[in-house]
Amino acid sequence: MKYFLNLLLLLTISGPLSAQVEKVTPIVKTSKVVIDQFMDLRFGMFIHWGPVALRGTEIGWSRGNQVPFEDYDQLHKEFNPVLFNAEEWVKTAKNSGMKYLTITAKHHDGFCLWPTKFSDLNIMETPFKRDVVGELAAACKKHGLKFCVYFTVLDWHDPHYPYARAGTKEINATTDMAKFVATMKDELTEILTNYDPYMLWFDGNWDKEWTDAHAHEVYALLKQLKPDVIINNRLKGISDFDRTREDHTRLSSDAIGDYATPEQKIGALNMDYPWESCMTIANQWAWKPNDALKSTKECIQTLAKTAAGNGNLLFNVGPMLDGRIEARQINRLKEMGDWLNTYGESIYGTKGGPFIPNNTYASTRKGNILYVHVFNRKEDVLTLPALKGVKVKKAHILNGDAITFSQSATGSIALNLPARLPNADNTVIVLELNKNAETIPVIAQSN
Structure with a gap:
């Protein structure tokens, strides 16, 4: 019996046996109690930030488009956001009535906002040399917000990932998905062990080389490390089912995660499963100079319509290159907070x-x-x-x-x-x- 249990544990967490993992490891969802508590929060802050703020273009996607590859890939050497203050970010979220905060610890360009041991493209390779993820985790704990982490599946920097740029069909000669998944698991282990996130927000699961077997393998590790960590629905390999139906707005019966994630639109009224709309306060996810800002009315009504549809709103800001959130964005969020001070009873903990x-x-x-x-x-x-x-x-x-x-x-x-x-x-x-x-x-x- 002891041998059987050890073998089962090995199959659950082992990297190379991904095909076996998919058969052996059941998808045990996060407990309903935890998910219900998450949905009661209703309002959270999304933060897209990294060295790309130096150019004011979109994070990840502007690489090789608005910003040449050779320029984009060296931006971290200039990144020194000396005015970054984790407590100010967290207090901005709290004053806005937000109950949780999600930071892009790693986006598709592969840059890591924490001092990972498993990638040479991380915050310690910048002039700044401070653990942004760690400081935000500590500030959230101090001020009573739930700390959450965005983590992409794909990584254009990792030599073992099949693609080095968006949209290309050219496969890296050094592609090795087993090694890539092993690195991904190591990085996620660091995040869960060092920062204890409440929720993990995955993205970038659309390349055909990322399969359900890989997703099951990573999911099994996460649930071993923290059984009640909340996970969104963007870990499952999209290539394994009809892509035409995949816009993240639905939670399929075979989802590897806990809730759906409609993007840049308010989800439809749905009492069957949990969902969270992620939307930007301006147009771009990352900071853009003079980006058009949503009106106070639109922001407040977006939150109300989301709650009225039985969903959460993850509202995104993009901090500037010096580490500050724009004053106009802070002011707009504060207006939402002022409205919630009067009417929050109709949002939090409602259906x-x-x-x-x-x-x-x-x-x-x-x-x-x-x-x-x-x-x-x-x-x-x-x-x-x-x-x-x-x-x-x-x-x-x-x-x-x-x-x-x-x-x-x-x-x-x-x-x-x-x-x-x-x-x-x-x-x-x-x-x-x-x-x-x-x-x-x-x-x-x-x-």
Whole structure:
């Protein structure tokens, strides 16, 4: 029996036996309790940052396009963000009402923001020589935010990865996926052991050489190191199933991960599985000078529509080359935080639905309370679809005055709006129901 258990453990964590790992190792998802707690957080900060900030172009993807390869690959030698302050970043996130923070520890260009022993392209090879990942982990712990790590599968710097640049079909002569996966596992072991991240956000899983067998092998190691680490749905090899359906917005039955990740769009209302939309506060993920910033209204309504769809929002900032987050981005985030100080009850720890979000209103719910997020006052009366078998007992502005309403025999609700909404970006109306709002089925149509 002891021999069998040792053999099973070997098959679980061994690098070269990836085909066997896929057969032997079951995908044991993170516990529902942990995932439910993650979804209750609702709002997190995404940070895309690295030496590319010196050029103000997109991280990874501008390599060989806007920035010549030979220039891009030497940027780390100039990278010295002397104004980087982990606590200031974390306090910016906290003041914005964010509950977790995710840093691009390694993007597709292979640069590592921590002093890894397994790559020569890391923060210690810059003039800066400080452990950015470690400092952020410590600051998050100090200020009560969940610390999370973005880690790409592909790595154009690693000689054992098949490709050295985006879009090429030319295979590296030194390609060795077994060695590549071994390095990846070593780097992830460093991250989990040294920084204890709450969640791992994978990306870059689309090259055909990365298979489900590799994903299973890495996943098994992660779950051995930290059984309840949360993992998104971008670890599974895309090449092993129909690419036309893969936009990360769905959590397939065979997913190697815990939640779906729609990108640069708000996910659709989904009560079946957890999801998180990742979106940028401007246009580019990494810092870009004078990049167009989303308006306060758009930012607040994006958060509300995401929660109303039963998802989380991972909202991205791109710090500058000197290590600071732009003041205008900080101010915009603070405006979101100010709104949450008044209306956060309608976001955190809620469920989405039952109404499908639109540009006029959306809804979230908790217990016997239904929160109606009013985005636009088009008429004096806001009419909501019928809630069959449900009665509204009371209605009032969240942290404000009562409002009058009527409910028809079919269950439709007419809310008499104040002449001027207390908050032009999103005013929340609280409806107290005679039953648990979370049990109401999703309403098929919304005004």
